[in-house]
Every structure is written in structure tokens, then in C-alpha cells.
Amino acid sequence: MTFAALQPLADRAALFSALRQDSLTTALEDLGDNRWDADMAAGTLTFTSNADPSRQLVTRAHLVATIAPGPRSLLWAWAHPQGDPAGVAAQLRDYGREHGIAELSETELPFPADAAGDADWITAAAHTVGAVAVELTGRAPYYLAPVGGGTYAVFLLDAPLPPLTVAAAAIVLPRILSTVALPDARTSVWDAARLAGWNLTWTDESFSGATVADSTGTATFRFDERARITNIESSLHPQA
Structure with a gap:
């Protein structure tokens, strides 16, 4: 701390x-x-x-x-x-x-x-x-x-960096999550969507999952009872 x-x-x-x-x-x-x-x-x-x-x-x-x-x-x-x-x-x-x-x-x-x-x-x-x-x-x-x-x-x-799209994030997330501690992953996913300008919808009323989306695709995060990420399912759109 x-x-x-x-x-x-x-x-x-x-x-x-x-x-x-x-x-x-x-x-x-x-x-x-x-x-x-x-x-x-x-x-x-x-x-x-x-x-x-x-x-x-x-x-x-x-x-x-x-x-x-x-x-x-x-x-x-x-x-x-x-x-x-x-x-x-x-x-x-x-x-x-x-x-x-x-x-x-x-x-x-x-x-x-x-x-x-x-x-x-x-x-x-x-x-x-x-x-x-x-x-x-x-x-x-x-x-x-x-x-x-x-x-x-x-x-x-x-900086002149590529925009943070859902597709770009989905590719690197497995590596990122193996090294970064998220004290409240559910809140961090919500905040990432807010800051990146993605759309976010909760999968149910208990907030056990969240789907983020933009023009490049979607990614659904699943959370356990301690708000930890247990799985990510992505569906990416072909890019021209």
C-alpha cells in the first residue's frame, strides 16, 4: 500500500x-x-x-x-x-x-x-x-x-497509439490478467468500458457477467461471487 x-x-x-x-x-x-x-x-x-x-x-x-x-x-x-x-x-x-x-x-x-x-x-x-x-x-x-x-x-x-478497441483488448487480455491484480475486477471492467467508450450491458441482475461491445466485436466477462474474472468469451468482427 x-x-x-x-x-x-x-x-x-x-x-x-x-x-x-x-x-x-x-x-x-x-x-x-x-x-x-x-x-x-x-x-x-x-x-x-x-x-x-x-x-x-x-x-x-x-x-x-x-x-x-x-x-x-x-x-x-x-x-x-x-x-x-x-x-x-x-x-x-x-x-x-x-x-x-x-x-x-x-x-x-x-x-x-x-x-x-x-x-x-x-x-x-x-x-x-x-x-x-x-x-x-x-x-x-x-x-x-x-x-x-x-x-x-x-x-x-x-500519444499516437491505436485506439483501445474491444478486439484489441480481447487479444491481450489473457496476458494482461496473468500479471495484473484487480482488487475488484467487476468494477474495473465497468470502468474500462467507461474510459474506452465501449457499450456495457450486465448479463443478469446479480451482475455475474458483463458484455462490452464496440464496432470491432464483443467480449463477455464472467465473475465469481468475489467479483473475480473466471472466463472471457469474445466474438470479433472481421476488420477491413
């Missing part, structure tokens, strides 16, 4: 976030060994192939927060010297104020007293913050950028 008050929001977006992170990973793997460069003035994060510098993935980057081991704190981008007070991160602040979540609306968030605060903890905390930002803004994927001294910057990216 990193920031307890933020975890429910991150859990809700866990499936959608994982699918979008997978899309980013695939795009970066296509570049091969690569480096990233941030241009804060231009608001871009650029990934460049080391073997062929002409091959790049250029993204619009929105700073969400920085997490630093020295002060043992998270600093939200709307209060950061290199952040935008009216930028994307302000949506998190406004949500926090509206819903009484001080961890989102306070300028700086100290690590919990019992937090290890080491590299693994900071990485986990950065993933939590990234997923929260996805949940509250609808933007994805996010990127964790090491900026020196053990500090990570969390960015939301507007």
Missing part, C-alpha cells in the same frame, strides 16, 4: 490503465533500445530509437506529480515550479476538493509514516498516482520518468 486514500481510484482504473500501458510498451518495443527526452517548454516527451534516431514516438506530456525520496513527499504538478497551475493535474485537485480527498487537494503529500520510501516503494507510488490520473482525467497512458536522485516524475501522455 502506498497512499491509502488514493488506492480505490487507482484500483478502479487498473484494467484500463494496464491495457493502455501495454499499448505504450508495444510502441516502445517497436523502437528497440531507446531513450526519452522531455521538453517542458514545449510540453513534449519524445522517445528516440538509439539505433536509428530518425525513428521517434513524440507525445504531448502532462506533468501530474513528482515523488522524491529526499523530502519523502509527493508534489502535485499544479504547485510544481515546472508544472501548469491550470493543467491536467488541476483536475485531480478539483476532484479532491469536491469529494473531500485532501490527498488530492493538498499541495504536497508526505509519505505515510510507515512507508519504506525506497526505490520500490516510490515506483509503486508512482504507478498508483498514474492510475489515479488516468481515472480522473480519462487520459492514458502514463509514463514514470526517473529525473535523478531517486525522484520520479509522473506524466500523462497524449
